[in-house]
Amino acid sequence: MSRIMIVVLSLYSFGSHVAIADSSDGIKPWLERMAVASTELSYKGRFIYNRNDDTSLMEIVHVAGENGSRERIVSLSGEDQELIRDQEGKVYLMNVGPPLLIDKGMRDIPLAVRLNDNLGRLLEHYCFELEKMDRVAGRKSQVISIMPIDNNRYSYRLWVDVETAFIIRSELSNEMGDVIEHIMFSDIELRKKPTDSMLEAVLYDEELVVANGNGSKAPLENANKHKGLWNVTGAPLGFRQTDSQDNVSLGTKKSVAYLMASDGLASVSVYIEPLKNAKNVLKGASRSGALSVYGRIVEDHQVTVVGEVPPVVVKRIGDAVIRSKMSQRQ
Known part of the structure; x- marks a missing residue:
């Protein structure tokens, strides 16, 4: 609810x-x-x-x-x-x-x-x-x-x-x-x-x-850890990256990278976080009602794409997510 x-x-x-x-x-x-x-x-x-x-x-x-x-x-x-x-x-x-x-x-x-x-x-x-x-x-x-x-x-x-x-x-x-x-x-x-x-x-x-369910309003550690390290390349199917910021997985203390892509009306959210448990991997596209979800692994990171768009769109956007060369050298 x-x-x-x-x-x-x-x-x-x-x-x-x-x-x-x-x-x-x-x-x-x-x-x-x-x-x-x-x-x-x-x-x-x-x-x-x-x-x-x-x-x-x-x-x-x-x-x-x-x-x-x-x-x-x-x-x-x-x-x-x-x-x-x-x-x-x-x-x-x-x-x-x-x-x-x-x-x-x-x-x-x-x-x-x-x-x-x-x-x-x-x-x-x-x-x-x-x-x-x-x-x-x-x-x-x-x-x-x-x-x-x-x-x-x-x-x-x-x-x-x-x-x-x-x-x-x-x-x-x-x-x-x-x-x-x-x-x-x-x-x-x-x-x-x-x-x-x-x-x-x-x-x-x-x-x-x-x-965050833990009684603290203080910023989480490593809150800026991922900022600017990931991008959606090009404009897959007319969806361009419009936002890049830090976010926090609800109910946990881990920070994740967050991107948004939009065609000017519909918006798609992209979450990137380090892959720590190979058993909890999301791969491929699925749909539930209006919501489509796509997951793939990029350099030991889970990329999850979510949006009220057809499954082909979340897949194309997810496949266009790359890690910057600068972040790879860090």
Whole structure:
């Protein structure tokens, strides 16, 4: 359940279409409004999340701010869990006693911002279409479809609130056209300025935080050990390396290298760590619902690639991971 909730935190028959695949003129005003809404609106609501035939009901409070957003998300069905994500992207489990840091995370770039900022690049890989209007949670919505021009990425369908340009419903479909992830708000309160109750909902006592499951908030040893030593070469299938930083395997003290590759919309994470146990080796590609995973061994290191993309993409990216010559001499 925690993994599903973290994925949600990282987000966020209709007749004839108005195709604009060859021009951004029609879609650009919508994307500009959506980008503003995703960074400036605060909201509280309940939504249904369906993935891998598992349906969950959740409640979210999102407070926007100049230095980043803060969120609290509570599961209302299934396992009882409550998470808070702070302005730095760190995720805390809140219903087990003191706030427990379960994901070091990083600041996410909202989906709407990625679409707006990367439109020129995205038009190389996707077709954008405006569909007819629909209604979600009693609100008039413009449906926008984002269809890939090849089989190397998934398609998206977004329901955008006409009044505020907030994404109120979304669908993710695989390369076969099957819907593999669906998020839909059943009710929502949108505000330009957060209420006092919204602000209170995202607060927690930083002095009580327990990090990495070991009661310490201190940085782990060798935290910078791997930085800059690994890279994704080229731009396999249009996915370029966009980030390189240190990360920490959850629940352990070992540091791992972390890379990210993106086509401007979809993102793929790469984790590299020293191979210490030959019995726990991940090799080859697999898929579970929207998520594809690929593993290979490079110079006694386990390379693990994870992303909501077809298996061929994680394999191509994983096969493009190399260790720098400088690191090999160390």
